[in-house]
Amino acid sequence: MTTQAQVIPKFGEQTKAFSIDELKWLIVAAKSMSDLDQAKRYLCSYFIPYADPHGVFWWDLDSKSLKHIIDKNIGKLIRPITKAFYTQPEQGPS
Template identity: 75%
Template sequence: MTAQTSTQAQVIPKFSEQKKAFSINELKWLINAAKNMRDLNQAKGYLCSYFIPCSNPHGVFMWQSEIKNLEHIPDKNINKLIRPITKVFYTQSEQGPLQKVEFNINKWFMIKYSTVCVATCDPQKSRIFKLGGQLYLNIFPGFLHILRPISTFESTTHLAVKFIFSHIQDIWCSGD
């Protein structure tokens, strides 16, 4: 498993788990705080917990933590959210001078990051799942109400529901 594959395997389960809104300033801080290329994994993980590239529909999905929903962003607009923040490192080669290595988070995400999903809507699947080798992003927002057993409701609610069901059976369905 390569370092890139390893990073991707770590961040995919974290997508859409963030509780606070995406902050470009936090991403900048994580990149600027990195002392070497390996330290950038924290910034990559942060970015990938909010954004995931999608081939159908083409673009990027962004996790909106404050409303617990996804927003589709076309590729042409993604530069407004994922800025081309660059960090330069100098590494010592085995036989020679220091080598300049430049990292750009926007280029990494849009070109080198190879995880791409297809959007689907299935209430029975998790947010991200694999089926036949294809990665899917489940855009199902969840049910509006949480189901509860009928036994947890008061007797007046039971009577009201019984009245409505009787009406449906007798009037709408002609007793059939």
């Protein structure tokens, strides 16, 4: 399965529950910044920003409902995942 071949549904149209492992796989499999678009689309198919109070709405497929997650609790639901990309400069030291 390649990141380019995966079709990601729009917000609220997912047919399987959110998986941090699926998100992590999409990030780890990314070979460039543009490949991260798949991970972004995956996140956006489950979460949508909300301003008052600040946080996100999460489409919870199990209960088929929206759940409001406040900013300070987002890290409990979505653990930080980092990915670094390095480019070789055309001139200068490597």
